[in-house]
Amino acid sequence: MNFMQNALDLAKIALDIGEVPVACVIVKDGQIIGEGHNLTTLMKNATMHCEFIAVKDAKSRNPEISFQDAILYVTCEPCIMCAEFLSLICIKKVYFGCYNQKFGGNGSILNLHEGKYESIGGIYQEEAVNLLRIFYEKGNPNAPPHKRHRVLGK
Numbered sequence: 001m002n003f004m005q006n007a008l009d010l011a012k013i014a015l016d017i018g019e020v021p022v023a024c025v026i027v028k029d030g031q032i033i034g035e036g037h038n039l040t041t042l043m044k045n046a047t048m049h050c051e052f053i054a055v056k057d058a059k060s061r062n063p064e065i066s067f068q069d070a071i072l073y074v075t076c077e078p079c080i081m082c083a084e085f086l087s088l089i090c091i092k093k094v095y096f097g098c099y100n101q102k103f104g105g106n107g108s109i110l111n112l113h114e115g116k117y118e119s120i121g122g123i124y125q126e127e128a129v130n131l132l133r134i135f136y137e138k139g140n141p142n143a144p145p146h147k148r149h150r151v152l153g154k
Helices: 002-016 050-061 080-088 125-138
Strands: 023-028 031-037 071-076 093-098 118-120
Touching: 002 023, 002 031, 002 071, 002 093, 002 125, 023 050, 031 050, 050 071, 050 080, 071 125, 093 125
Parallel strands: 071 093, 093 118
Antiparallel strands: 023 031, 023 071
């Protein structure tokens, strides 16, 4: 799963700049066609999830690109918003790292992918959780004070 490693590397970049360390790459025909990491904190925009950033990146590279045969590798299970977005762009398959027990749209909370695209979780799960743990233990200075320091389960 070299592409998942690419996503983890992007998540580390996000962590280094104070962003929630969730990232993804979109692959088609064995090539990365789009990539991105979360920008929600820096942009102060809740829709700036990595999936949206990666699709925008792919469209900037090739405005005519289709995602029907594309595979998404993302470090954390897509949230409900992103899971629905992925179905709307007709993504073929999603591989994700850690499960999203609060907002997961690919099985943890809702099954928005069912009948639309295949989804496989737990890929490099430990690495993905560790990045999130580092971020939340350090504290998000842009979060409300009562949410700055969160304890994540092991």
